[in-house]
Amino acid sequence: MSWSPVLLSAQVTAVATLLILGLGLALGWLLARCRFPGQTLLETLITLPLVLPPSVVGYYLLLALGRGSPLVEWLGLRLLFTWPAAALAAAVVGLPLMVQAARAAIASVDPALENAARTLGSSELEIFWRVTLPLARRGILAGLVLGAARALGEFGATLMVAGNIPGRTQTLPLAIYDAVQNQQYGAANRMVLLLTAVGFLCLWWVRRLER
Amino acid sequence: MTAARLTVDIYKRLEHFPLRVQLQAGSEILVLFGPSGAGKSLTLHAIAGLVTPEHGEICFDGHVFFRYRRGEPSIHVPARKRRVGYVFQHLALFPHLTALENVAYPLWRQRQGREQALAWLERMRLAHLAHRYPHELSGGQQQRVALARAPWRHSRAFCSLTSPSPGSTRRCASSCSATCAGCSASSAWWCFTLPTTWKRPLPWATAWRCCATARWSK
Numbered sequence: 392m393s394w395s396p397v398l399l400s401a402q403v404t405a406v407a408t409l410l411i412l413g414l415g416l417a418l419g420w421l422l423a424r425c426r427f428p429g430q431t432l433l434e435t436l437i438t439l440p441l442v443l444p445p446s447v448v449g450y451y452l453l454l455a456l457g458r459g460s461p462l463v464e465w466l467g468l469r470l471l472f473t474w475p476a477a478a479l480a481a482a483v484v485g486l487p488l489m490v491q492a493a494r495a496a497i498a499s500v501d502p503a504l505e506n507a508a509r510t511l512g513s514s515e516l517e518i519f520w521r522v523t524l525p526l527a528r529r530g531i532l533a534g535l536v537l538g539a540a541r542a543l544g545e546f547g548a549t550l551m552v553a554g555n556i557p558g559r560t561q562t563l564p565l566a567i568y569d570a571v572q573n574q575q576y577g578a579a580n581r582m583v584l585l586l587t588a589v590g591f592l593c594l595w596w597v598r599r600l601e602r
Numbered sequence: 603m604t605a606a607r608l609t610v611d612i613y614k615r616l617e618h619f620p621l622r623v624q625l626q627a628g629s630e631i632l633v634l635f636g637p638s639g640a641g642k643s644l645t646l647h648a649i650a651g652l653v654t655p656e657h658g659e660i661c662f663d664g665h666v667f668f669r670y671r672r673g674e675p676s677i678h679v680p681a682r683k684r685r686v687g688y689v690f691q692h693l694a695l696f697p698h699l700t701a702l703e704n705v706a707y708p709l710w711r712q713r714q715g716r717e718q719a720l721a722w723l724e725r726m727r728l729a730h731l732a733h734r735y736p737h738e739l740s741g742g743q744q745q746r747v748a749l750a751r752a753p754w755r756h757s758r759a760f761c762s763l764t765s766p767s768p769g770s771t772r773r774c775a776s777s778c779s780a781t782c783a784g785c786s787a788s789s790a791w792w793c794f795t796l797p798t799t800w801k802r803p804l805p806w807a808t809a810w811r812c813c814a815t816a817r818w819s820k
Contacts, residue, residue: 506652507694509681511708511751521707525698 395558396566396582400543403474403562407481407542411489412535414482419493419531420519441487445547452480452552470552474560477553481542488541492534496527533600540593544586612648612658612668616641623648643691650688651681687752693744695736695751701743702732705751722750 422434440448455462456476462468470476500523508518524531546564553560555569563582570579606626614621621641634642647653649660651667660668667684669677695704705722709715723729726746736744 501694503690503692503694504696506681507688507690507696508707509652510650510684510686510688512682512685513708514682522696526696 393566393578396561396563397585399474399558399561400563403478403481403549404539404543406475406478407485407545408535408539410478410482411485411538411542415486415489415493415534415538416524416531418486418490419497419534420523422490422494423497437490438487440484445484445545446551448483449480449548449551452476452483452548456552472552472554472556472560474553477545477549477560477562480548480552481545484545484548485538485540485542489531489534489538492537493527493531496530496534497523499530500526529600533597536593536597536600540590543589607663608649609659609661610645610649612645612655612660614641614644614648614653614655616644621645646688650686651679651684654678689745689748689752693736693748695744695748697736700733700735701728701739701747704736704747707751719750722753723747726750 418433418437422430453471454460456468456471456479457463462470470479504522504526505518508522513521544564545562546568549560549562550565555561555565557566557569561569563586567579567582567586570576570582606628608627609625611624612622621644623641623645625645634645644653648655649662649667655668655670657670658668659666659671662684665679666677667679669675696707699707702716702719702723706715706719709718712718720729720732723732726749728743728746728750731739731743736747739747
């Protein structure tokens with residue numbers, strides 16, 4: 392088994408997890424604590440990657456990162472077929488799990504506690520750090536672990552936006568596909584076992600967090 | 603009544619009736635009476651800045667907390683800048699912090715925050731329980747922690763939503779007097795809400811002035 396897909400997967404998952412953490416916390420808080428027009432629409436859009444085929448998500452990402460999109464034309468971000476594109480794809484499919492968990496965890500924090508912090512002179516950001524986040528941390532962590540596990544296993548959308556370039560964008564799930572195509576069952580077995588073990592441990596941890 | 607320090611004149615549309623409150627208070631202990639659902643708690647919430655009235659004015663010691671009137675610039679000071687110490691009906695102690703950390707919560711930027719918090723707990727005769735979490739304390743002890751937490755950084759005023767049972771109110775009385783004595787320098791006042799069904803005189807209120815000048819119109 393070559394180590395490059397393992398390292399690449401770790402790199403992609405780490406960046407995706409950071410994206411999921413930041414975006415998931417912000418969106419979870421927004422959906423739990425604010426009422427605004429278009430809320431249901433936003434929620435539905437965030438959750439959509441959970442039910443759409445990965446190829447559809449990949450196609451949208453291809454449009455967003457490809458030639459003619461504002462990201463490329465205005466910001467000069469040429470991410471297509473690089474590992475950051477794989478991280479982005481992994482983040483998009485992992486995000487719904489995090490947002491749902493973070494929203495539920497933040498909504499379960501008694502608003503009276505946040506009001507108490509307000510009368511004690513805390514700004515909204517300080518309240519989030521010192522009251523809401525510590526009280527919701529188990530649910531948020533569970534969502535993050537689930538999102539990261541999903542990001543690690545991302546295959547379809549990654550293939551479409553990052554390709555399957557050995558050593559550059561070939562993550563573990565893609566390497567398994569290649570190994571099976573080339574009838575290298577030994578390598579495939581090892582990588583399959585590794586991903587299964589990581590997934591199993593993640594879910595085990597989440598169950599323990601939720602208890 | 604001493605010279606008016608707090609003036610409240612607000613209007614708020616509620617689900618079942620419009621609430622109109624006009625009241626003035628000096629440096630005494632103000633008690634708000636009224637049947638449940640009359641808007642007692644809401645009035646205190648409005649003073650603390652946790653609820654925004656439709657229009658009206660709330661002033662304290664020359665500071666305008668809230669003003670929304672036609673022809674005048676509107677003012678809405680956020681709750682965190684009003685320095686109104688607040689004891690919530692269900693106390694709202696932070697469950698993830700110990701008694702000491704709860705009291706020290708607003709003092710964390712100050713160098714001697716922990717010592718100050720410990721001094722408050724001592725005043726409440728709770729210093730020996732400083733490292734217990736709220737769920738490890740009895741109801742009365744929790745109430746005293748909440749009382750010790752409210753008067754942070756020389757609060758201008760206190761609001762307290764007291765549970766309706768007379769027993770708990772009496773139990774709280776000695777702690778209240780300790781808190782009041784401790785911050786007489788900052789000359790604070792208290793609000794208690796009690797249901798009208800409770801007709802017994804307030805044994806602890808006789809030590810201070812007690813008045814109910816709120817007018818409720820349903």
